Amino acid sequence: MSQPKIAEVASFQVTLIVRRFDPETDTEPKWVDYDVEMFGTDRVLDALHKIKWEQDGSLTFRRSCAHGVCGSDAMRINGRNRLACKTLIKDLDISQPIYIEPIKGLPVEKDLIVDMNPFYQAYKDVNPFLIASDKPEKERLQSPEDRARYEDTTKCILCAACTTSCPVFWTDGQYFGPAAIVNAHRFIFDSRDEGAQVRIDILNDKEGVWRCRTTFNCTEACPRGIEITKAIAEVKQAILRGKP
Amino acid sequence: MNVVIEIPNQPRSRKAANWEKYGWLFMRVSGPLLIVLIFTHLIVNLVLGDGIKAIDFAFVAGKWADPFWQVWDLAMLWLALIHGTNGMRTIVNDYAEKEKVRVGLNYTLWIVCALLIVLGTLVIFTFDPCPAGAALELLPSFCPAN
Secondary structure, three states: OOOOOOOOOOEEEEEEEEEEOOOOOOOOOEEEEEEEEEEOOOEHHHHHHHHHHHHOOOOOOOOOOOOOOOOOOEEEEOOEEEEHHHOEHHHOOOOOOEEEEOOOOOOEEEOOEEOOHHHHHHHHHOOOOOOOOOOOOOOOOOOHHHHHOOOHHHHOOOOOOOHHHOHHHHHHOOOOOHHHHHHHHHHHOOOOOOOHHHHHHHHOOOOOHHHOOOOOHHHHHOOOOOOHHHHHHHHHHHHHHOOO | OOOOOOOOOOOOOOOOOOOHHHHHHHHHHHHHHHHHHHHHHHHHHHOOOOHHHHOOHHHHHHHHOOHHHHHHHHHHHHHHHHHHHHHHHHHHHHHOOOHHHHHHHHHHHHHHHHHHHHHHHHHHHHOOOOOOOOOHHHOOOOOOOO
């Protein structure tokens, strides 16, 4: 019996131009090109792996799960913040080189790796944990409607794609940023949480929600499809009301 | 073994109370109001009646003799200047990197804004097309002195 023939996955040549910076030798970042042969099923992360494993082992970038959940490999691909592990190369314009840069607004440490500490600090500042005074014997119950209220903002993976796409964050890095506000939203609108007032006070800051200009860059950048600008608007409304 | 658990969170030091909430609210309220005020102003001045040909010194004098248009122009003046200055302030806060430059620019903005509001308000309420004792050849034709 003859095996049915399975069509071969198409392959193509693609050029990646990567923004590279080695703090030990460079004073300025520089663009470096790499030509790689890729397949229709490959993602930008696979291309970076291929470069690192076959062409230049010094290429440095973060990745962990490689499946769009850990949030390690957010980078600027052709000028847009995306996860390298969720961007198929065939979906980009491969007749042109693909430009890859570190996310903007955070200090570059090496190649595509940036210092995430300012980002995490803003996240920590909004108290991203349940604040509740009771000591329940079993789980805290919640109606499906109450749960649906903040469903969207539970999806955040802290990849920083939103915060580093925000032009207000680029200016001085003092703004809390969309990701911190999304994670505050997740608890402010949680019916089991009692710390909404604290978070509302924290975000009613000079660098808080009022710096948002609703440019929607964050919503467009989010690899999880969270409606971030809407969440920020809801937090603004909560601050105006003085309660969630 | 003693385990020291790090305090999970040290909140950002609370800065002084701020007016950002009211600034934001003012922009949302004054914006739609200005759309109505400005477009009505443009239509009344440039489209209705004889259109653009009607505009001259007498037209403006006539409008400002009516308390309705005085209040209208006053609202437009105050709202537009504060709205614009507050918008400029946010841009300065974004782009001025040195604290001294930022504060200096913001002070300049508000001083200019206050000055324009005072002068504009003064003109709207003290405007007199036919001041007594003025030289005859400087007065418009519709003044009773002519």
